[in-house]
Amino acid sequence: MEKLGINWGLLIAQMFNVIFLVWMLSRFLFNPLINLLSERTKRVEESLQEADKVREQMAAQRKENDVELAKARQEAASVMAQAQERARVQEQEIINQARAEAERIKADARANAEQELDRLAAEFKNQAASLVTETAAKVLGAELKGNHKQLIDESLSRLGRNN
Amino acid sequence: MTDEGLRFVAMALAIGLGAIGPGAGIGVVFSGALQAMGRNPEAEGMLRTYMFLGFALAEVPFILSLVFGLLIGFSII
Amino acid sequence: MRIRNAVLVALAIGAVMYFGLGLVFPREDLHISVKAEALVCIGGEMGYPGECKSGFPITNSLVTTVIVDLLLILMIVFGARNAQMVPRGFQNFVELVVGTFYDFAVGVDKKNVAKFFPFAATAFLLIILSNFIGLMPGAGSIGMCQPYAKAAAEGGEAEHHAANYYAERGWPLTCEPGELLVPFLRAPSADLNMTLALGLISVVLIQYFGLKALGWEYLVRFFNFREGPMFTVIGFIELISEVIRIVSFAFRLFGNIFAGEVVLVVLAHLFPYMLPLPFYAFEVFVAAMQAVIFSVLTLVFMSMATQAHGGHDDAEHGAAAH
Numbered sequence: 001m002e003k004l005g006i007n008w009g010l011l012i013a014q015m016f017n018v019i020f021l022v023w024m025l026s027r028f029l030f031n032p033l034i035n036l037l038s039e040r041t042k043r044v045e046e047s048l049q050e051a052d053k054v055r056e057q058m059a060a061q062r063k064e065n066d067v068e069l070a071k072a073r074q075e076a077a078s079v080m081a082q083a084q085e086r087a088r089v090q091e092q093e094i095i096n097q098a099r100a101e102a103e104r105i106k107a108d109a110r111a112n113a114e115q116e117l118d119r120l121a122a123e124f125k126n127q128a129a130s131l132v133t134e135t136a137a138k139v140l141g142a143e144l145k146g147n148h149k150q151l152i153d154e155s156l157s158r159l160g161r162n163n
Numbered sequence: 164m165t166d167e168g169l170r171f172v173a174m175a176l177a178i179g180l181g182a183i184g185p186g187a188g189i190g191v192v193f194s195g196a197l198q199a200m201g202r203n204p205e206a207e208g209m210l211r212t213y214m215f216l217g218f219a220l221a222e223v224p225f226i227l228s229l230v231f232g233l234l235i236g237f238s239i240i
Numbered sequence: 241m242r243i244r245n246a247v248l249v250a251l252a253i254g255a256v257m258y259f260g261l262g263l264v265f266p267r268e269d270l271h272i273s274v275k276a277e278a279l280v281c282i283g284g285e286m287g288y289p290g291e292c293k294s295g296f297p298i299t300n301s302l303v304t305t306v307i308v309d310l311l312l313i314l315m316i317v318f319g320a321r322n323a324q325m326v327p328r329g330f331q332n333f334v335e336l337v338v339g340t341f342y343d344f345a346v347g348v349d350k351k352n353v354a355k356f357f358p359f360a361a362t363a364f365l366l367i368i369l370s371n372f373i374g375l376m377p378g379a380g381s382i383g384m385c386q387p388y389a390k391a392a393a394e395g396g397e398a399e400h401h402a403a404n405y406y407a408e409r410g411w412p413l414t415c416e417p418g419e420l421l422v423p424f425l426r427a428p429s430a431d432l433n434m435t436l437a438l439g440l441i442s443v444v445l446i447q448y449f450g451l452k453a454l455g456w457e458y459l460v461r462f463f464n465f466r467e468g469p470m471f472t473v474i475g476f477i478e479l480i481s482e483v484i485r486i487v488s489f490a491f492r493l494f495g496n497i498f499a500g501e502v503v504l505v506v507l508a509h510l511f512p513y514m515l516p517l518p519f520y521a522f523e524v525f526v527a528a529m530q531a532v533i534f535s536v537l538t539l540v541f542m543s544m545a546t547q548a549h550g551g552h553d554d555a556e557h558g559a560a561a562h
Contacts, residue, residue: 003237005275006432009296014428014437017305021312021366026358028316033338034357036323043325208347215536219488223481226488229495237274 129156167238174236181228188221254514261513272502276301276431277422279384289386289420300423301431304379308369308428315365337365341535348536349543352449356542359445363438364535367429371497371527374427375520380501383423429497429530432490439489442538443482450545458545485541489534496530 132155164172196214200207233239276299277290284295291297319334327335341364345357373379428434450458460466462482464475500523507516 003239003275004233004432006436007297010276010299010302010431010433011437013302014305014434015441017309018362018366018437018441021309022359022362024316025312025362025365029312029320029334030338030342030358030361032320032323033335034342036325037335037339037342040325212348212536212540215533216540218533219492219537219540222492223484223488226491226495227484230487230491233274 125156128159132156132159170235170238174232177228177232177235181225181232185222185225188224189218192217192221250514254511257513258511271420272505274498275299276426276433279303279422279424286386290422299431300383300426301428301434304370304373304425305428305434307425308366308373311369312365344536345539348539349546352453352543352546355449356539359442360535360539360542363442363538364531367438367493367534368528368531370428370434371530372524373425374430374497374501375523375527376425379425379427380423380505381421382425383421385419386422387419427497427501429493430501432494435490435494436486438493438534439486442489442534442541443486446485446538446541446545447482449542453546454548457548489537493530493534496526500526 129152133152136151192214196210196217199210203210273290275290278286278292278297278299280298281292281295282298284292284297287293315334318330320331323331338361341361342353342357345353345360349356447458460475462475462479464471503519504516504523507519
């Protein structure tokens with residue numbers, strides 16, 4: 001034994017060393033790392049599942065969104081159609097109103113004009129009568145005193161006919 | 164030939180002759196394991212375990228002859 | 241053809257270096273020691289170089305063991321302290337080593353992996369680091385000089401040594417004539433104390449796990465008087481094989497690593513240039529292989545010890561799950 005180098009003291013020292021190493025390595029190296037590895041495996045699995053779940057949720061969400069969008073689009077279209085309809089009705093109304101207004105304004109204007117014309121005609125008739133009377137008086141003097149009334153009427157009616 | 168010289172010859176013979184059988188045996192173990200792995204790759208894990216077991220068992224005679232050779236060579240027995 | 245040419249050229253260059261450089265740098269005399277040499281003796285005095293007459297020897301393999309311990313502590317400090325969920329730098333490497341071995345251990349025995357893993361993995365790391373340190377340049381070649389003289393003074397037979405070429409010519413960094421180089425570093429696995437300690441602890445743990453898993457039923461495989469004399473003999477053989485297991489664990493590791501060092505030293509002595517290189521590479525492979533073999537055998541034996549006598553279902557199940 002001695003010649004092979006086996007020394008009891010060294011043998012026991014080496015055994016203590018091995019036991020110490022087993023304790024130290026399992027305490028500080030293997031256990032933390034194996035826990036870490038298994039935890040990492042677990043976490044990776046979890047996050048993969050989570051990702052799957054999120055993906056599913058997203059797909060569902062997207063489908064929901066699509067439905068909602070379609071509904072919204074439809075609604076918008078209907079709203080737009082309604083608005084267009086209403087606008088057309090309103091436009092028609094406005095046009096009608098405007099046309100009526102224009103009619104009315106035109107009628108007013110015409111009425112005014114006729115009235116004015118009547119008034120002008122009456123005035124002119126008066127003025128013309130007095131003018132004729134004056135002129136006739138100046139020309140004829142007192143000759144026409146007897147039946148000038150009849151003459152005036154006569155010339156006036158002629159004038160009115162000519163007019 | 165001195166006693167010392169005879170001891171060395173004995174050591175050499177013990178180790179050398181003891182290496183023949185285990186050498187062949189280990190070769191057989193690994194060749195069998197490799198063939199089995201080649202035929203059946205799914206069983207590789209199990210085969211590797213038993214391959215090392217067979218290797219260890221086949222090597223024991225050589226270890227014994229080495230020990231006895233060293234014991235003889237260093238005039239312990 | 242090209243490979244043969246390359247080999248021939250390499251051999252030619254090696255031969256030229258061998259003869260040319262061999263004239264300028266003659267080789268050191270060969271010295272191989274089976275046992276780890278003592279550097280210092282605590283509470284005693286040095287005897288023959290590398291040995292203590294009395295007291296506790298601090299051997300070079302013990303020094304290397306302490307260095308391996310420090311390396312493992314560094315591994316813990318830089319690899320596992322503040323281990324992050326997202327690994328960074330050295331933690332990746334440590335996780336790779338530990339995780340790969342853990343997966344392998346799970347493949348061997350899924351049920352008991354938590355019990356078996358610490359010792360097997362410790363043995364793996366300890367042995368692989370020991371072997372690699374033994375292969376480092378400088379291990380086995382840098383050391384202190386201890387005189388032969390004391391042995392002769394003791395009155396033992398006078399030692400005859402080939403004169404050290406360098407020492408005789410007064411080269412620097414060489415030992416004086418009559419002194420021997422005792423290296424500071426030696427692979428712990430090339431020291432029987434360490435391998436025997438590992439083997440002993442391994443076998444004791446195997447028995448412990450067997451007893452713990454099966455109770456007294458475990459001993460039936462050794463002392464089987466129920467099933468006839470045949471099984472009694474087989475049980476006796478199993479008992480002997482448990483003892484042989486210690487020896488085989490210890491000497492397999494020691495034999496491989498020590499033989500590897502001897503092969504390298506002898507080759508470097510006979511043919512110093514080029515030729516040792518492939519053998520060095522082979523020794524690196526052997527160094528890793530022995531670590532794997534030791535730890536895997538420990539795992540397998542432990543797993544076998546925890547199975548009921550004659551039952552192999554669990555092992556096959558566990559291995560198939562791998």
